[in-house]
Amino acid sequence: MATILAVLEQRDGALRKVSLEVLTAARRLADQLGGTVDAVVCAAAGVTGSDAAGRHGADRVLTAAHPDFGLYQPDGYAAAVAEAGKGAQAVVFAATAMGRDLAPRVAARLGQPLASDVTEFGLEGGKVVVTRPVYAGKALQRVRLDGATAILSIRPNTVPVAEAPRAGAAASATVPAFTGRVKVTAVRAAASAALDVAEAAVVVSGGRGLKEPENFRLLEDLAAALGNAAVGASRAVVDAGWRDHGAQVGQTGKTVSPSLYVAVGISGAIQHLAGMRTAKTIVAINRDKDAPIFKVADYGIIGDLFEIVPRLTAEIKKLRGE
Amino acid sequence: MRIAVCLKRVPDTTAKIVVAPDGKSIDEAGVKFVPNPYDEYALEEALKLREAAGGGETVVYSLGGDAAQETIRTALAMGIDRGVLLQATAGADGLEVARALARELKEGGFDLILFGKLAVDDYNHQVGVMVAELLGLPCVTAVAHLTLANGALEAEREVEGGVEVVGASLPAVLTCDKGLNTPRLPSLKGIMAAKKKPLEVKPAALGAGSVTILGLSLPPERKAGQIVGEGADAVPALVRLLRDEAKVI
Numbered sequence: 001m002a003t004i005l006a007v008l009e010q011r012d013g014a015l016r017k018v019s020l021e022v023l024t025a026a027r028r029l030a031d032q033l034g035g036t037v038d039a040v041v042c043a044a045a046g047v048t049g050s051d052a053a054g055r056h057g058a059d060r061v062l063t064a065a066h067p068d069f070g071l072y073q074p075d076g077y078a079a080a081v082a083e084a085g086k087g088a089q090a091v092v093f094a095a096t097a098m099g100r101d102l103a104p105r106v107a108a109r110l111g112q113p114l115a116s117d118v119t120e121f122g123l124e125g126g127k128v129v130v131t132r133p134v135y136a137g138k139a140l141q142r143v144r145l146d147g148a149t150a151i152l153s154i155r156p157n158t159v160p161v162a163e164a165p166r167a168g169a170a171a172s173a174t175v176p177a178f179t180g181r182v183k184v185t186a187v188r189a190a191a192s193a194a195l196d197v198a199e200a201a202v203v204v205s206g207g208r209g210l211k212e213p214e215n216f217r218l219l220e221d222l223a224a225a226l227g228n229a230a231v232g233a234s235r236a237v238v239d240a241g242w243r244d245h246g247a248q249v250g251q252t253g254k255t256v257s258p259s260l261y262v263a264v265g266i267s268g269a270i271q272h273l274a275g276m277r278t279a280k281t282i283v284a285i286n287r288d289k290d291a292p293i294f295k296v297a298d299y300g301i302i303g304d305l306f307e308i309v310p311r312l313t314a315e316i317k318k319l320r321g322e
Numbered sequence: 323m324r325i326a327v328c329l330k331r332v333p334d335t336t337a338k339i340v341v342a343p344d345g346k347s348i349d350e351a352g353v354k355f356v357p358n359p360y361d362e363y364a365l366e367e368a369l370k371l372r373e374a375a376g377g378g379e380t381v382v383y384s385l386g387g388d389a390a391q392e393t394i395r396t397a398l399a400m401g402i403d404r405g406v407l408l409q410a411t412a413g414a415d416g417l418e419v420a421r422a423l424a425r426e427l428k429e430g431g432f433d434l435i436l437f438g439k440l441a442v443d444d445y446n447h448q449v450g451v452m453v454a455e456l457l458g459l460p461c462v463t464a465v466a467h468l469t470l471a472n473g474a475l476e477a478e479r480e481v482e483g484g485v486e487v488v489g490a491s492l493p494a495v496l497t498c499d500k501g502l503n504t505p506r507l508p509s510l511k512g513i514m515a516a517k518k519k520p521l522e523v524k525p526a527a528l529g530a531g532s533v534t535i536l537g538l539s540l541p542p543e544r545k546a547g548q549i550v551g552e553g554a555d556a557v558p559a560l561v562r563l564l565r566d567e568a569k570v571i
Contacts, residue, residue, distance in 0.1 A: 075460075134444055135348070135442070139540055260564070269336075270336055299568075
């Protein structure tokens with residue numbers, strides 16, 4: 001029977017939320033093929049929350065346990081996942097920092113094709129066919145993976161998590177002997193425990209219109225009021241050193257698909273629009289009524305962001321208080 | 323210190339994308355092509371490391387059509403010592419590109435092989451890592467900070483909510499992210515010198531691969547939205563729309 005391998009992620013021994021998206025995707029492929037889903041997670045020991053894997057479609061949950069696997073270890077993880085993926089019809093990763101590093105390693109080891117940052121997927125004639133944004137989302141490419149095993153990474157926030165209860169039987173995965181040529185020695189938490197723009201359900205982004213780096217405080221307040229929100233930035237302010245590159249949305253930054261994207265003081269250069277146009281709802285706040293951002297925004301307010309944003313924060317807080 | 327940089331010719335990030343009549347590729351008419359922006363960080367890092375080491379050789383490799391010679395010349399103008407064009411028409415299968423590059427790089431005796439973390443055309447995110455796997459070399463991806471000492475490297479890469487600190491020994495493959503450095507612009511002198519630098523052109527054998535492009539399309543246009551109003555007084559109406567119509571808050 002066809003097996004789809006879902007590659008899960010843990011951080012500090014707890015299952016990461018994006019893994020439920022991977023499971024949902026794997027389940028959908030398995031149902032179309034009439035096959036089963038094996039989930040695999042590399043960890044130092046048991047993973048908190050891995051029982052959720054069964055609820056989201058895993059027939060088996062395989063733990064690849066190794067004393068070094070508390071942190072991501074590229075060579076060891078690649079060895080374990082490639083072993084688990086042998087003979088699978090598809091291997092599904094999340095297109096996260098880990099997935100983007102790991103998926104090509106596994107693909108090279110299995111000698112099978114990889115489609116990365118996939119936003120839509122399905123089966124045609126028994127083969128996996130995917131859609132993936134290219135040119136930073138300015139175009140969509142449809143490709144068919146003709147290998148015996150199709151390897152894909154799913155862009156976060158593009159697969160709505162769905163429950164699909166299965167056995168979720170716990171088992172051990174084989175960890176083949178490996179040489180740890182690359183060693184992750186530490187993960188330093190970001191200064192703020194901020195969400196990543198690529199994974200957040202809500203993104204509040206700022207541009208040159210904020211005038212001073214300190215004024216991003218306004219956006220941080222708004223993000224805090226909205227909850228589950230990350231603060232993004234345009235290329236201009238990242239290049240000016242106001243914000244870290246990790247926050248940049250657009251062609252040389254991140255492509256994001258949140259349910260709500262609030263663009264504040266961002267005119268909307270083509271590279272920026274490419275990075276956020278797949279957001280479900282876009283709000284633009286800008287002084288210039290002719291700014292290109294208003295052409296893609298669902299809702300716009302024209303005017304002074306220094307008046308509008310604090311008011312918006314207050315109104316959201318009021319709503320939340322109800 | 324011997325360093326290889328793999329470079330791709332891509333459409334400028336400001337280019338408007340038009341689908342070609344074949345329905346599978348872009349119409350290149352009027353499109354300006356540039357070195358892949360992430361590869362520029364790799365080029366700059368190679369030059370900095372060679373300068374710090376006080377010697378060595380930097381070589382740029384590009385796999386593509388003859389037009390990539392111009393892209394290679396740009397790298398040579400920045401200061402890279404010599405270039406190699408591997409003539410091929412790359413398909414959509416990154417593994418095939420990686421195999422062709424790995425064959426070429428295998429005997430190069432490089433201490434470091436540098437890539438950009440992704441190419442801004444196909445967003446494949448894979449060729450550099452695959453080359454490392456095929457060559458059996460350690461690889462760190464999306465490097466935003468790098469230090470080298472005593473034949474080993476320490477790199478930092480951004481992960482969700484933090485920074486991963488990664489160690490490896492040389493030789494190694496790295497893919498470079500924004501933040502690693504600020505790429506230099508070619509000087510006039512560099513541009514003149516680049517014309518005389520060696521640029522080897524040879525055909526590359528590229529397998530057909532296992533990825534078939536079925537189509538390329540433009541994303542659906544977003545429906546024109548509405549201006550809710552002007553100034554802070556429009557905020558309550560916006561909040562109502564976000565809650566009741568869009569249902570996102």
